[in-house]
Amino acid sequence: METLTIELSIEDLQVNPETGKIIIHIDGNTINGESKAFPNRHSSTYGRKYKRSRLSIFMEDLIDDMQRKGKTRTAEAYQTTLNSFMKFRKQEDVYVYEIKATLMEKYQTWLKKKGLSMNSISFYMRILRSVYNHAVEYNLTTDNHPFRKVYTGIAKTVKRSVSLDIMRQIINFKTDDPGIEFARDMFLFSFYTRGMSFVDMSYLKKTDIKGDSLVYSRKKTGQEIVIKWTRELQALVEKHPSATNTYLLPIIRKENGKERNQKRYRQNIVNENLKKLSECLNLEHPITMYAARHSWASLARYEGIPVKTISNALGHESEKTTLIYLKELDTTAADRANRQLIDLVNGKEE
Numbered sequence: 001m002e003t004l005t006i007e008l009s010i011e012d013l014q015v016n017p018e019t020g021k022i023i024i025h026i027d028g029n030t031i032n033g034e035s036k037a038f039p040n041r042h043s044s045t046y047g048r049k050y051k052r053s054r055l056s057i058f059m060e061d062l063i064d065d066m067q068r069k070g071k072t073r074t075a076e077a078y079q080t081t082l083n084s085f086m087k088f089r090k091q092e093d094v095y096v097y098e099i100k101a102t103l104m105e106k107y108q109t110w111l112k113k114k115g116l117s118m119n120s121i122s123f124y125m126r127i128l129r130s131v132y133n134h135a136v137e138y139n140l141t142t143d144n145h146p147f148r149k150v151y152t153g154i155a156k157t158v159k160r161s162v163s164l165d166i167m168r169q170i171i172n173f174k175t176d177d178p179g180i181e182f183a184r185d186m187f188l189f190s191f192y193t194r195g196m197s198f199v200d201m202s203y204l205k206k207t208d209i210k211g212d213s214l215v216y217s218r219k220k221t222g223q224e225i226v227i228k229w230t231r232e233l234q235a236l237v238e239k240h241p242s243a244t245n246t247y248l249l250p251i252i253r254k255e256n257g258k259e260r261n262q263k264r265y266r267q268n269i270v271n272e273n274l275k276k277l278s279e280c281l282n283l284e285h286p287i288t289m290y291a292a293r294h295s296w297a298s299l300a301r302y303e304g305i306p307v308k309t310i311s312n313a314l315g316h317e318s319e320k321t322t323l324i325y326l327k328e329l330d331t332t333a334a335d336r337a338n339r340q341l342i343d344l345v346n347g348k349e350e
Helices: 047-052 055-068 072-088 101-113 118-137 164-172 178-192 198-202 231-239 259-280 289-302 307-314 319-345
Strands: 013-015 021-026 029-034 213-217 224-228
Touching: 055 072, 055 118, 072 101, 072 118, 101 118, 164 178, 164 289, 178 198, 178 231, 178 259, 178 289, 198 259, 259 289, 289 307
Parallel strands: none
Antiparallel strands: 013 021, 021 029, 213 224
């Protein structure tokens, strides 16, 4: 029998999702063959593998596995990504082998139209890429490199601090909007506690106040932080009493096992209201909760506080991390020094 040799690219191949067989179209003729990557769905051995070739089912399997291993935050990130992608697809599922470069480009365009930053887009793409790589390892598809034309990097973001003048405007701001007022007060609570993160604020307990100190462990590092309890902090706690017997601040308002969801919801609301506050103050750049931490570090350095002290106050394990916070300020200080020298050589005095 004469052997016929045909050269095909991966684009020439299709897989029948119902039978798991390869379909090859040549000059109007169809040739069917078995696919190792997509075995027959009726096989008792590979029935589950067939189902998992659907993206949503495969991702849900991964998410369940993460939950069992206690990787809650990672599982939430994967679930958020799946929700976003399915919204883009209008809830129409896809098989893993259908994930191609053109589809990912369309998804990226959709995310851009939604107003997402490039880092947020990269967040979704990197998670989907990880899922896709897992699928390749499980032989659910061959690698078609679908992420080669979309952004999966990490863009450098500007961590903007606020000046002393703006901090005073924030403190003295008056409003009849309870949402904006609460957001402003949470921003100040973070600043007064040396830039405490929102997640740490959310889980503060009433029992964390020990004498004249606030003692808590950072969620990010587990490091114990001790902060002197001040009258400013006491005033904010009295102004916004907790609705629970456990938590210090009214961020988590019900002890019902869904505390993480409450924290995420409240954080989004607070940041939205901080944007409104920024508009009221005509700020060039909107503030976020993170700006409180960066502002504390920058203002401390501006006042001549040593980097080592600032690093300890922020709970950094290395002063190198602290210097990243202070880079923007250091540039400002260098520009100011340059101005002084230019004035000096030109015979001008301040």
